[in-house]
Amino acid sequence: MSKVLVISGHPNLDESYTNTVILDELKAGLSDIEVRRLDTLYPNYQIDVEAEQTALMSADVVVLQFPFYWYSAPALLKKWVDDVFSFNFAYGPEGDKLKGKDFILSFTIGGPAESYDPLGYNHFTIEQFVYPFQQTAYLAGMNYRKPVYTHRMVYIPNVYNKLEEVQARAKDHASRLAAQIEEITASPESRMQTFVAEWFAKFDVLEEGTEFFTDKLAQDVKWSMPEGEFLGHDGFRDWYAIARATFKPNCDHDVQQIEVKPNGDRFQVELRIRLTADSYDDSMMKGEAVNLNVNETWQVSIDESGRVIIHEYSVVPVVS
Structure with missing residues (x-):
């Protein structure tokens, strides 16, 4: 509890x-x-x-x-x-x-x-x-x-x-x-609301270490991002290195909507997020500021102790 x-x-x-x-x-x-x-x-x-x-x-x-x-x-x-x-x-x-x-x-x-x-x-x-x-x-x-x-x-x-x-x-x-x-x-909804808030609060800082995140990822996690697909913990670390090289610390993921749906023995979490961030001049973003909506879909499991594990993580920008 x-x-x-x-x-x-x-x-x-x-x-x-x-x-x-x-x-x-x-x-x-x-x-x-x-x-x-x-x-x-x-x-x-x-x-x-x-x-x-x-x-x-x-x-x-x-x-x-x-x-x-x-x-x-x-x-x-x-x-x-x-x-x-x-x-x-x-x-x-x-x-x-x-x-x-x-x-x-x-x-x-x-x-x-x-x-x-x-x-x-x-x-x-x-x-x-x-x-x-x-x-x-x-x-x-x-x-x-x-x-x-x-x-x-x-x-x-x-x-x-x-x-x-x-x-x-x-x-x-x-x-x-x-x-x-x-x-x-x-309730799964409550557990996920807490988890999502903690996840993005940590991610927005863009600290060097990845242990906080990999502790919450399945060993074979599938990570689907605009930059491509990444598999497992090593794949996540590769993607996180790209993110840290692109965005300056103190990004802001404003979670505007979250919906949790049962999906077999797991849960599908659908999020609507507004991302604002500043990029580095020497990054692929060339110093441009980012302000866009994204849809995220997670496949997660929640064990009896309430621990959340992410098995799939997908991010799709919303094109207006």
């Missing part, structure tokens, strides 16, 4: 009647999960950015768990986002470190559902209130997933709700969240 990172943004989790239950249920039900309690890690609000970015990069699914405070997240979690989602990490010319990761908001709400309506006293929907988080995920290239939230989660003795009721809701909340995580991580 994919690694799940849960960022607990409650400023005083020990006093929570619901967020603690949700976290305990998740830890008991998911096999590969890390929970980072911001209230104990950073009681003085001084975020260790490097440590948090390292945790994010090792995760496949990122969950922000928090109580809904004044129509947003608590200040501690907001500061975490402000500090950690930094330039050239989450956005900017080199800010692709979170690209392709799944992003889920999970939060508890004190007020009733009917109040979050144009005719209710909160006037706006929950989805509208969390638009800033949705856009943050989009800018970072993450897959924004449907948020998981539960109303009437406040407990004040003899005033609001009963403890057993809110904790039962918390357990139901955790079950829904775990089910969504399992659905996301188990």
Whole structure:
């Protein structure tokens, strides 16, 4: 199963009647999960950015768990986002470190559902209130997933709700969240979205070594490119050398569409990509800038552990 990172943004989790239950249920039900309690890690609000970015990069699914405070997240979690989602990490010319990761908001709400309506006293929907988080995920290239939230989660003795009721809701909340995580991580579409994002993020840099790529290619991979056909790992290395001699680092493969179809015991992955790149003056492109659409078709297998192996890879430029 994919690694799940849960960022607990409650400023005083020990006093929570619901967020603690949700976290305990998740830890008991998911096999590969890390929970980072911001209230104990950073009681003085001084975020260790490097440590948090390292945790994010090792995760496949990122969950922000928090109580809904004044129509947003608590200040501690907001500061975490402000500090950690930094330039050239989450956005900017080199800010692709979170690209392709799944992003889920999970939060508890004190007020009733009917109040979050144009005719209710909160006037706006929950989805509208969390638009800033949705856009943050989009800018970072993450897959924004449907948020998981539960109303009437406040407990004040003899005033609001009963403890057993809110904790039962918390357990139901955790079950829904775990089910969504399992659905996301188990689907071939999700695995391929993550794989494709990681593949092109690495390829766009055009580093010298090929181990990252050959580790994900079948030994007899068939590589069909405009430059010709190449077979096996050695063939890929020959083609990659041509690509590195032609294009300058920091290309951009903008994946505009991805479709995954079962194909026997494998999957056919069809991608629509806009490629922008600069070429070297002494290359076959003679220093020309590249800006074109290409269709890519992959034949891949996915084993029980979720590892993706490419067996065939075809690229065809779109002629307008």
